[in-house]
Amino acid sequence: MPMQQNHMQNQHIMQTPPDVITTKDLLYLKDAMSWELGAVKKINHFVQECQNPKIKQVLERAGKLHQRHYNLLLRHCQNNNQQNMRQIPQAMMQQQNQQQHQQRQS
Numbered sequence: 001m002p003m004q005q006n007h008m009q010n011q012h013i014m015q016t017p018p019d020v021i022t023t024k025d026l027l028y029l030k031d032a033m034s035w036e037l038g039a040v041k042k043i044n045h046f047v048q049e050c051q052n053p054k055i056k057q058v059l060e061r062a063g064k065l066h067q068r069h070y071n072l073l074l075r076h077c078q079n080n081n082q083q084n085m086r087q088i089p090q091a092m093m094q095q096q097n098q099q100q101h102q103q104r105q106s
Contacts, residue, residue: 021076021077026077029073029076029077030077032069032073033070033073033074033077036066036067036069036070036073037070039062039063039066040063040066040067040070043059043060043062043063043066044063046059047059047060047063
């Protein structure tokens with residue numbers, strides 16, 4: 001158990017999504033969106049069936065939570081991946097040029 005805790009502490013938590021999404025990442029995001037959308041649909045069904053106002057209110061909050069998660073994942077999928085992919089070689093070239101320039105000055 002301590003080893004697992006150390007591993008979890010050493011993991012980097014990404015605060016913002018990367019500019020470029022790999023195919024594997026995109027497939028995972030689509031799966032997660034499918035799960036969230038399924039949860040929203042099921043919860044909305046149970047909200048319609050529910051007679052208890054307190055339970056109905058809790059279900060509605062849960063439905064809104066899953067809807068927010070779905071929308072967040074959708075925004076991550078809507079980045080302009082092709083444009084960002086074209087910029088990677090340019091950024092790498094600029095970085096190499098800067099390194100070469102610094103080496104010449106040394």
